Amino acid sequence: MLKTVLKNTLFLLVVLIGYEVIRRNVGGFAGSYPFAETWTLNKSMVDVEENLKILQQKNPDLFLDKHELKLDNDPTGYWKIVNFYYPERNEIIKVLIRGFENNCKVLLLSFENKNTATIRLMNKDFNWFENRKEIKLFESRILENL
Structure with missing residues (x-):
């Protein structure tokens, strides 16, 4: 009984470590931004x-440029870049936005x-728990206002 529990625990640990290694080194396989979190x-x-303009008026400290909303094109030409x-933390948060017919995609890059x-x-550069923390922070500060 104890031997089976130990084997199962070891197997689970190996699978989780393998998943984390693959996630960090391979990422996704789609497009130019395989590691981005997408909404x-x-x-x-x-x-x-x-909504970005309204957010900038309400909370200008969330934007790198506090006075003007700049939506530059990314190198592919399909996405608009917003630097929050x-x-x-004195950090610039690079976000990409792209409009489609009925919706918009938002990428936390x-x-x-x-x-x-x-x-x-x-x-890629965050572990699973740090990723969840960054996602929640982005959702509460920015995404909910879009």
Whole structure:
């Protein structure tokens, strides 16, 4: 009995460690941003842009540029880049937004520390618990307002 429990526990531990290694090294296989965390909003791109402007007026400290909302194109030309800012950590949060016919996709891509210029990719450079923490923080501060 004890031997079976030990085997099952060891097997589970190996599977979880293997999953974490594969997740960090391989990531996803789709597109230019395989490690990004993705949400689909049932709103148009115009609505999301308006909500971004409202959010910037209500909480300008969340944006890297406090005075003007800048939506630059990413290198692929399909996505708009929004640089948010977490002042308590002095980090730039890179988010990509793309409008489709009936919805918008939002990608949480990376975190850049302004002091050290260290860039951490979502779903690659964080462990599972840190990922969950960053997702919850992003959802409560930003995504709920879009």
